[in-house]
Structure formats: structure tokens, C-alpha cells
């Protein structure tokens with residue numbers, strides 16, 4: 357076996373450890389800076405929303421074991437920079453997407469200039485879920501809604517929905533969220549409670 361292949365195999369088995377198979381696996385994905393790490397730390401780790409403003413970009417991905425609401429969770433936070441997503445959506449996709457119970461795909465409601473890239477990764481997210489964790493819940497979060505003026509919120513939210521072509525898919529939840537109010541807690545609870 358070549359050195360690289362061996363390294364990859366080792367990495368794959370370390371992503372799926374036996375203890376994790378018993379945990380409820382949640383995946384947070386989406387482009388860089390959309391708020392994935394902030395959501396995880398605010399909802400599961402008691403970090404104050406204001407404390408997230410200087411977070412560094414996630415390198416590759418992070419996995420955390422968290423006990424929350426009586427559930428033992430395995431929470432995967434995928435780094436959204438393109439070089440990391442390219443890796444997690446290709447060589448690592450089976451390990452990343454297998455055994456997943458719910459996937460949150462986060463979209464920024466303010467920086468909408470990268471929506472075509474978001475659509476591509478959303479499409480691949482659905483594809484990977486269907487291939488490796490059929491039946492897992494998929495929830496799109498139209499996030500950072502606090503930054504969008506009330507009178508244009510509806511329009512922005514429906515533009516994102518159209519852009520991701522959500523009408524093409526069945527059973528995908530679409531929720532508007534912010535870490536600055538209860539909406540993010542409600543969204544996560546709603547998805548994992550079902």
C-alpha cells in the first residue's frame with residue numbers, strides 16, 4: 357500500500373471510532389464564515405454570541421463529543437474554506453457522511469455573493485446523505501438574519517430558497533436563524549427532537 361493510501365485509510369478509521377457509532381451524529385456544513393462554529397459553540401457549549409466575532413476559520417474539520425438534552429452527540433464542524441470542503445466532499449466523504457442522523461447546511465443571508473458555490477455544495481450534501489446516510493434529516497439554515505433589515509427579510513429568505521433549488525428536493529427543512537436570539541436553539545432542538 358502506498359504511503360498516501362495508508363495515511364488516508366488510517367485517517368478514515370480514526371474519524372469513525374466505535375464509540376462514535378453509538379452517538380447521534382450531527383454535521384454542520386456550508387461555505388466559510390457562514391457561522392457554523394459559532395452556532396455549535398453558542399448552542400452546545402454556552403459561549404456568548406458576542407464572543408464568536410473573532411473566531412478563526414476552522415481547519416479541515418472538528419469533531420466534538422457533546423452531551424446535550426439527554427443525547428450523546430458527535431458533532432462535526434466542517435471547515436468551509438474551499439480547499440477543506442473539496443477534501444471532505446471527496447476523499448473523506450464516506451467517513452464524514454456515514455452514520456449521520458442530521459445535517460445542517462448553513463447559508464449566510466448577508467454575504468449572498470457566493471450562492472452558486474453554496475448551491476453546488478448543497479447539491480453534493482444531499483447526494484452524500486443519500487449515498488451514505490439515507491433518511492438522515494437535512495436542514496438548511498438561512499443564518500445571520502439579525503443583519504437583514506426586517507422589511508427585506510422575506511425576500512432574501514425566498515431568494516436563497518430559490519437559489520438552492522429547494523423545491524427540487526423532498527423533506528428538507530428551511531429555517532431562518534441567528535445566534536443573537538432563540539431561533540438557533542429552536543432550530544437545533546426542532547431537528548434533533550424529531
Ligand SMILES: Nc1nc2c(ncn2[C@@H]2O[C@H](COP(=O)(O)OP(=O)(O)OP(=O)(O)O)[C@@H](O)[C@H]2O)c(=O)[nH]1
Pocket residue numbers: 386387388389390391392393394395405408409410411412413414415434435436437499500501502503533534535536
Ligand atoms: N450577526 C451575526 N453574526 C454571526 C452569526 N453567527 C455567526 N456570526 C459571525 O460570523 C463570523 C464567522 O463565524 P464562524 O462560526 O467562524 O464561521 P464558520 O462557518 O465556522 O467559518 P469556517 O470555519 O471558515 O468554515 C463570526 O464573526 C461570527 O461572530 C449570527 O447569527 N449573526
Ligand SMILES: [Mg+2]
Pocket residue numbers: 392393394412413414433434435436
Ligand atoms: Mg468554523
